[in-house]
Amino acid sequence: MGAKHGTLTYTTYYVVEEPAEGFKDHLIAAIQKHAFRDIDIDAGKDRSIGWVALGEPFDLELDWAKLYVEPYLCLSLREDVIKIPKTAFQAHLERREKEQMKKMGRDTLKKSERAEIKEVVLSELRKRALPSIFTYDVVWNTADGTMRFFSQSKAIRESFEEVVHDSWGLRLVARAPYTILAVRPETAELAGKLLDLEPADFVGVTE
Amino acid sequence: MDLVDRLAATAFLGREFLTWLWYRSDLQEGLFQIGDGVTIEIFLTDRISLAGEGKGADKVSVKAEDPTLTAEAHVALEQAKKVEKACLRITSGQREWTTTVAGDSLALSGIKIPALLTREEDEKLSERLALIDELDAMVTAIFRSFIDIRLDAEAWAAECSAMQSWVMTPKVAAPVAVG
Numbered sequence: 519m520g521a522k523h524g525t526l527t528y529t530t531y532y533v534v535e536e537p538a539e540g541f542k543d544h545l546i547a548a549i550q551k552h553a554f555r556d557i558d559i560d561a562g563k564d565r566s567i568g569w570v571a572l573g574e575p576f577d578l579e580l581d582w583a584k585l586y587v588e589p590y591l592c593l594s595l596r597e598d599v600i601k602i603p604k605t606a607f608q609a610h611l612e613r614r615e616k617e618q619m620k621k622m623g624r625d626t627l628k629k630s631e632r633a634e635i636k637e638v639v640l641s642e643l644r645k646r647a648l649p650s651i652f653t654y655d656v657v658w659n660t661a662d663g664t665m666r667f668f669s670q671s672k673a674i675r676e677s678f679e680e681v682v683h684d685s686w687g688l689r690l691v692a693r694a695p696y697t698i699l700a701v702r703p704e705t706a707e708l709a710g711k712l713l714d715l716e717p718a719d720f721v722g723v724t725e
Numbered sequence: 726m727d728l729v730d731r732l733a734a735t736a737f738l739g740r741e742f743l744t745w746l747w748y749r750s751d752l753q754e755g756l757f758q759i760g761d762g763v764t765i766e767i768f769l770t771d772r773i774s775l776a777g778e779g780k781g782a783d784k785v786s787v788k789a790e791d792p793t794l795t796a797e798a799h800v801a802l803e804q805a806k807k808v809e810k811a812c813l814r815i816t817s818g819q820r821e822w823t824t825t826v827a828g829d830s831l832a833l834s835g836i837k838i839p840a841l842l843t844r845e846e847d848e849k850l851s852e853r854l855a856l857i858d859e860l861d862a863m864v865t866a867i868f869r870s871f872i873d874i875r876l877d878a879e880a881w882a883a884e885c886s887a888m889q890s891w892v893m894t895p896k897v898a899a900p901v902a903v904g
Contacts, residue, residue, distance in 0.1 A: 521850065521853065521854065522849075522850055522853070525835050525836055525837055526833075526834075526835075526836040526838070526853075526857060527833075527834040527835055527836065528832075528833070528834075528857075529832060530832070530833075530861065572850075587850055587851055587854070588851075590851075590854050592850065592854075657854060659854075659858065662858075664861070666857070670832055670834060691728065692830065693830065693831055693832065694732050694735070694736065694739070694829075694830050694831060695735050695736065695738040695739045695742070695831060695868070696731050696732055696734075696735040696738075697732070698831065698865060698868060698869075699872065700731075705869075708872060708876060711876050712735045712738060712872075712876075713726070713731060713734055713735065715735075715738070715875065715876075717737045717741070717778060718741055718881075718885055719805070719885070719889070720744060720802065720805070720807070720885065720888045720889055720892050721802075721803065721804075721805045721889060721892055721893070722886075722889035722892075722893070
């Protein structure tokens with residue numbers, strides 16, 4: 519579930535750079551630049567990812583007043599994916615190849631011809647398919663530098679980290695025993711000492 | 726050592742922290758002091774998972790109202806397994822949170838926050854986010870307490886010895902669902 523309702527599951531990140539002065543204007547411009555766009559099927563894509571308003575996959579009117587709930591910047595990452603079932607694709611591909619061979623009066627097709635037909639069939643099926651829509655809430659506490667991404671899935675987290683870097687040039691580190699200490703100047707030295715520790719024995723040697 | 730290696734090299738501390746939390750919750754009847762003299766209660770509840778060291782190690786998952794009282798969980802401890810994942814109930818004053826904590830990452834999931842005080846729709850989000858911040862701060866504060874002991878060789882030797890006695894001491898136990 520997301521930030522607005524229900525139980526909460528998220529990945530906590532630490533933003534390792536301070537936002538630059540005037541970040542407010544820069545942030546919004548960057549969000550608008552990387553706002554969600556429909557999948558560009560004509561360019562051969564089957565996926566698209568970008569920012570939308572918090573919990574509103576179709577709201578692309580992204581401005582400071584809508585996104586900022588002091589001290590939190592709140593928005594969602596929307597990912598659309600088109601998946602064509604393999605069996606359906608194979609069936610359409612074979613039919614199209616047979617049509618082409620009949621049209622050309624041949625029993626076989628060249629590799630390049632088959633590749634071209636494959637791309638055409640894929641594009642047509644993608645245009646007919648309804649994409650799956652996924653939204654993941656993002657909450658950035660601009661006061662303490664933590665950013666919460668409301669998913670723990672490895673794959674989408676990697677996409678999220680990439681979009682954040684593309685949008686704002688920020689580097690994120692995920693919360694972990696080491697980073698909880700490493701990201702704060704007052705505890706960074708302690709983080710280094712953790713590397714010298716060995717796992718403890720809570721059972722002891724039986725004599 | 727790059728960051729990925731540092732994370733891998735220190736991930737075991739999360740499991741030690743959760744195991745230590747169980748021990749201290751038992752010892753202190755759930756009471757923990759965090760900064761500014763604030764006392765909170767932490768109990769392990771609902772489900773606990775324990776695992777041995779290394780890839781492919783044995784795992785035990787126990788579901789019960791109080792999994793820390795089950796024979797299965799205690800046998801797992803005696804077999805040198807540590808807490809890999811735990812569901813915590815954290816109470817501060819009249820407010821209660823529950824969350825599952827993963828040992829390797831200290832990631833929180835399935836969080837239930839206290840009931841909201843505000844009735845204003847546009848303030849509810851703020852309040853929810855502030856309650857998450859508070860939960861994070863409490864878990865981080867307790868983790869810091871653990872690290873303070875863990876990094877003090879003398880204090881940790883004493884703590885470890887006490888934990889070994891605790892692990893090997895028979896406790897109230899009843900067999901329940903094991904996954």
